[in-house]
Amino acid sequence: MTTAPVAEAPAVPMTAKRRGAQLVMLAFAIVVVMGAYASVGLGIDGQIPSGTFTYGLGLAVLMFAAYGVLAKWAPWADPLLLPLVTLLNGIGLVFIYRIEQTGQAGASATNQLMWTALGVVMFSATLIVLKDHRTLQRLTYTMGALGLLLLVMPLLPIIGEDVNGASIWIKIGPLTYQPAEMAKMALVIFFAGYLVAKRDVLALAGRRLFFIDLPRVRDLGPVLITWGLSLGVLVLQKDLGSSLLVFGTFIAMLYIATQRTSWVLIGVLLFVGGAVLAGQLFGHVQDRFEVWLDPGNPEFYNRELGGSEQLMQGLFAMGSGGILGTGLGQGFPREIPLSFSDFIIAVVGEELGLTGLMALLMVYALIVERGLRTALAARDPFTKLLAGGLSFLLAWQVFIIVGGVTRLIPLTGLVTPFLSAGGSALLTNWILIALLVRMSDAARRPPPQAIQNEGLTQVFTR
Amino acid sequence: MNATIKRAAVACMVMFALLMINVNYLGAVKAGDYSTDNRNKRSFYARYGVDRGWITADDGKTTLAKTIDTGDKTFRYEREYPSGRMYAHVLGFFAPESARGIELNENKLLNGSDPDLVVGRLIDFVSKKPPKGASVDLTLVPAAQKVAYDKLRASGKRGAVVALDPKTGAVQVMVSLPTYDPNDLAAPDKAKVAQAYNKLAEDDTDPLLNRVTEKTYPPGSTFKVVTAAAFLEADRSRDPETTVPAPQVLDLPDTTAGLPNYGGAACGSGEVTLRFALERSCNTPFGQMGMDLGWDKMREESAKFGIGEPIQFELPTADTTIGPDEETAALAQLSIGQRNNQQTPLQMAQIASAIANSGVLMKPTLINKITDPGGSVIEELKPEQLTEALSGEVADELKQMMVSVITNGTGTGAQIPGVTVAGKTGTAEAGDAPAPHAWFIGFAPAENPETAICVFIEAGSAGNDATGGGTAAPLARDVMQAVLEAK
Numbered sequence: 030m031t032t033a034p035v036a037e038a039p040a041v042p043m044t045a046k047r048r049g050a051q052l053v054m055l056a057f058a059i060v061v062v063m064g065a066y067a068s069v070g071l072g073i074d075g076q077i078p079s080g081t082f083t084y085g086l087g088l089a090v091l092m093f094a095a096y097g098v099l100a101k102w103a104p105w106a107d108p109l110l111l112p113l114v115t116l117l118n119g120i121g122l123v124f125i126y127r128i129e130q131t132g133q134a135g136a137s138a139t140n141q142l143m144w145t146a147l148g149v150v151m152f153s154a155t156l157i158v159l160k161d162h163r164t165l166q167r168l169t170y171t172m173g174a175l176g177l178l179l180l181v182m183p184l185l186p187i188i189g190e191d192v193n194g195a196s197i198w199i200k201i202g203p204l205t206y207q208p209a210e211m212a213k214m215a216l217v218i219f220f221a222g223y224l225v226a227k228r229d230v231l232a233l234a235g236r237r238l239f240f241i242d243l244p245r246v247r248d249l250g251p252v253l254i255t256w257g258l259s260l261g262v263l264v265l266q267k268d269l270g271s272s273l274l275v276f277g278t279f280i281a282m283l284y285i286a287t288q289r290t291s292w293v294l295i296g297v298l299l300f301v302g303g304a305v306l307a308g309q310l311f312g313h314v315q316d317r318f319e320v321w322l323d324p325g326n327p328e329f330y331n332r333e334l335g336g337s338e339q340l341m342q343g344l345f346a347m348g349s350g351g352i353l354g355t356g357l358g359q360g361f362p363r364e365i366p367l368s369f370s371d372f373i374i375a376v377v378g379e380e381l382g383l384t385g386l387m388a389l390l391m392v393y394a395l396i397v398e399r400g401l402r403t404a405l406a407a408r409d410p411f412t413k414l415l416a417g418g419l420s421f422l423l424a425w426q427v428f429i430i431v432g433g434v435t436r437l438i439p440l441t442g443l444v445t446p447f448l449s450a451g452g453s454a455l456l457t458n459w460i461l462i463a464l465l466v467r468m469s470d471a472a473r474r475p476p477p478q479a480i481q482n483e484g485l486t487q488v489f490t491r
Numbered sequence: 492m493n494a495t496i497k498r499a500a501v502a503c504m505v506m507f508a509l510l511m512i513n514v515n516y517l518g519a520v521k522a523g524d525y526s527t528d529n530r531n532k533r534s535f536y537a538r539y540g541v542d543r544g545w546i547t548a549d550d551g552k553t554t555l556a557k558t559i560d561t562g563d564k565t566f567r568y569e570r571e572y573p574s575g576r577m578y579a580h581v582l583g584f585f586a587p588e589s590a591r592g593i594e595l596n597e598n599k600l601l602n603g604s605d606p607d608l609v610v611g612r613l614i615d616f617v618s619k620k621p622p623k624g625a626s627v628d629l630t631l632v633p634a635a636q637k638v639a640y641d642k643l644r645a646s647g648k649r650g651a652v653v654a655l656d657p658k659t660g661a662v663q664v665m666v667s668l669p670t671y672d673p674n675d676l677a678a679p680d681k682a683k684v685a686q687a688y689n690k691l692a693e694d695d696t697d698p699l700l701n702r703v704t705e706k707t708y709p710p711g712s713t714f715k716v717v718t719a720a721a722f723l724e725a726d727r728s729r730d731p732e733t734t735v736p737a738p739q740v741l742d743l744p745d746t747t748a749g750l751p752n753y754g755g756a757a758c759g760s761g762e763v764t765l766r767f768a769l770e771r772s773c774n775t776p777f778g779q780m781g782m783d784l785g786w787d788k789m790r791e792e793s794a795k796f797g798i799g800e801p802i803q804f805e806l807p808t809a810d811t812t813i814g815p816d817e818e819t820a821a822l823a824q825l826s827i828g829q830r831n832n833q834q835t836p837l838q839m840a841q842i843a844s845a846i847a848n849s850g851v852l853m854k855p856t857l858i859n860k861i862t863d864p865g866g867s868v869i870e871e872l873k874p875e876q877l878t879e880a881l882s883g884e885v886a887d888e889l890k891q892m893m894v895s896v897i898t899n900g901t902g903t904g905a906q907i908p909g910v911t912v913a914g915k916t917g918t919a920e921a922g923d924a925p926a927p928h929a930w931f932i933g934f935a936p937a938e939n940p941e942t943a944i945c946v947f948i949e950a951g952s953a954g955n956d957a958t959g960g961g962t963a964a965p966l967a968r969d970v971m972q973a974v975l976e977a978k
Binding site for chain 1 (some may be wrong): 492493494495496497498499500502503504506507509510511513514515517518519521522523524525526528530531532533536
């Protein structure tokens with residue numbers, strides 16, 4: 030290896046693989062999870078649960094397997110991503126186990142561990158199969174079609190399934206699946222490919238209004254289509270969360286691709302307008318809004334559907350957690366309806382307190398930061414856009430659900446990535462992380478060494 | 492694209508910052524509101540997660556309230572009151588959402604949250620043991636409490652009995668009837684308890700009311716000892732043999748009505764000694780005394796006995812008053828314990844207690860001692876003097892006259908063989924109701940008083956011809972005897 034003079038240092042500093050550090054962090058994450066698991070048992074009945082070792086070992090085996098795949102097929106990948114995700118997934122398992130102990134129907138740590146295993150398989154498969162993520166760019170329209178299909182699947186007869194008033198499930202035999210989870214990722218890939226191709230056109234300035242360059246009217250097409258799609262999801266499936274998630278991510282990516290603030294404004298205006306209109310026309314949107322403004326109102330609290338009981342119980346739980354929390358196993362998660370799903374963050378807030386919540390948010394923020402860093406370091410626009418889009422998707426999803434549960438914004442149902450019980454989301458998110466890992470590997474991999482030691486130019490060979 | 496990615500990164504950072512700020516706001520600012528919301532069951536569960544301290548009497552020998560470890564995960568510790576209704580108004584109850592009586596007043600010690608118990612609580616917390624509270628020992632004398640409760644209940648009357656140690660202010664007996672079973676209100680079941688409570692609350696006989704402290708009644712003739720005290724204190728040349736005018740009907744100024752004696756009877760021959768007036772409980776001499784003394788003097792003397800003064804007691808107490816400064820006719824009526832003169836049985840027992848204790852009024856208390864879970868005493872009864880209601884001399888003279896009331900006056904029903912009893916009866920008109928309240932206050936033994944008592948029988952529950960001497964005095968005798976025997 031030639032030692033490059035300082036002046037020739039590339040824009041992104043050449044990093045080491047840091048595999049040792051990654052291994053240590055991974056082991057640490059597993060130790061934290063095992064400790065938490067034992068603590069649940071101690072909190073509930075003063076005994077370390079018999080399964081601590083089995084669960085811990087299970088998780089360890091899975092994660093070291095994932096690490097092995099990563100080390101072999103993406104050796105230059107960001108060393109933080111896998112340990113951080115392991116920590117989240119593990120903490121999620123611990124809390125689902127904890128909620129299962131209260132006998133809340135639907136919470137099953139064994140199921141979640143099984144889905145985690147499948148998630149790791151998908152993670153590995155993605156890394157092994159997808160040698161170069163830019164292959165995805167060629168599948169732009171396939172992904173778009175796939176995303177659309179997945180989104181409308183729950184509305185189809187026979188396989189569509191209504192749960193709790195929202196039609197976001199499909200059922201094939203004994204298996205239920207939330208296709209929106211996969212759809213959102215397919216759509217992000219589509220957006221990335223599409224926007225890279227069209228960004229020059231979309232960035233063209235039309236008329237100027239005040240200090241904002243408006244885009245040309247004929248370029249509004251894609252935005253309007255996505256907007257219509259999101260509102261369709263909102264109205265037909267009553268899935269506010271996914272609608273907000275997809276549309277928000279699209280606007281963010283549009284902005285990243287075109288550098289046009291006007292797109293953001295148009296997007297926000299369109300969505301707010303659409304949401305207000307939907308609110309006028311459809312009761313459930315308005316319900317959410319009322320509940321957000323005054324959740325303590327007994328009228329809303331006692332409302333059978335779309336009431337504020339779950340929200341209030343979540344707030345009670347987080348309030349009682351205080352700064353340090355009640356301790357694992359010592360809160361009352363069964364007071365919160367469906368606490369293992371959308372409201373798992375409230376259970377974390379109760380048992381681990383403010384401190385635990387802040388730490389958890391920090392872990393999410395770190396993952397997002399690593400993703401965005403990958404986007405910055407990436408060498409081609411598609412990768413930049415895809416990594417940026419996926420990272421934003423993750424941040425946006427955490428914001429929507431945690432903000433909803435903590436009453437920062439109106440509550441719209443979404444799972445908390447990696448924490449909530451639910452296989453569909455877990456699988457998708459593991460694939461999402463695999464994509465980020467793949468892209469970070471590409472971004473951090475040292476450029477081919479055919480560098481002319483002249484001036485500041487670098488030659489890339491592809 | 493890096494510039495926009497960086498801006499997107501800032502947007503993500505802002506989102507996480509907003510979440511974190513909101514989480515802190517929630518945990519630090521809003522948490523208080525949430526913890527008191529009654530839809531939040533955590534405080535409800537927490538109540539039953541504490542190994543609550545026991546309540547005992549007689550230096551721990553009698554258990555009045557105990558905590559049972561049920562082993563249940565949600566409601567581990569349940570409260571039980573072995574003696575049921577007998578101590579209901581003293582103990583109160585420990586219900587899912589509320590508490591009353593000693594259970595409420597000593598709650599912080601009983602549930603271990605008192606600052607005095609912080610060390611033990613910390614150790615429990617670290618060792619993951621459920622918190623344990625301090626136990627509270629009451630001054631009550633169980634044997635006498637039982638006599639008071641059984642006798643009053645057997646008579647089927649509504650009323651109150653309270654006895655105090657005149658030297659320490661320790662409450663020896665506190666019974667109020669009708670009563671209720673606190674066990675019904677202690678179950679960890681909100682709906683069941685609410686139903687039981689509502690039934691009690693809607694009951695016309697008001698079983699939840701502690702008639703000893705929470706309600707005032709006209710004290711009738713028992714108040715004459717206060718008037719007599721003011722009369723003697725006002726001029727030290729007076730004594731029990733001082734003669735006072737005693738017409739059959741006292742003319743009240745500015746009204747056509749006069750103030751008669753009880754039953755319209757005559758009192759001696761128009762002029763009697765103070766002792767005789769008290770023995771026979773004549774109304775007219777005391778009405779006249781009150782008018783002569785004036786409202787200010789009456790108010791001053793009553794205040795020295797604690798009337799109208801805020802009282803620090805473990806149980807809630809109703810405000811007592813001799814009534815406002817009205818026309819002179821009203822003064823005559825309040826001097827014999829009528830008109831707007833309103834006292835609690837506890838207050839009347841306090842008056843008897845002050846006279847028994849040579850004029851020194853002690854602060855009443857129910858707490859004998861409080862012991863932390865480790866067994867060390869953290870609080871013990873320290874007799875506390877409230878006021879000097881009377882000079883020792885006047886107290887002595889009143890005492891002599893009250894002994895005469897028992898030996899040859901209206902209070903013969905309270906005589907105890909071999910013990911000198913002092914007392915005063917009262918039969919008070921209760922508003923427009925035809926039946927009167929029957930009262931008795933007194934103490935024994937007169938030479939060295941060990942117990943001061945007030946018995947109150949509510950109007951209407953003992954017939955229209957109830958009197959202090961006939962209805963209240965015998966009960967007072969039995970209770971005082973029980974206290975003396977238990978000593």
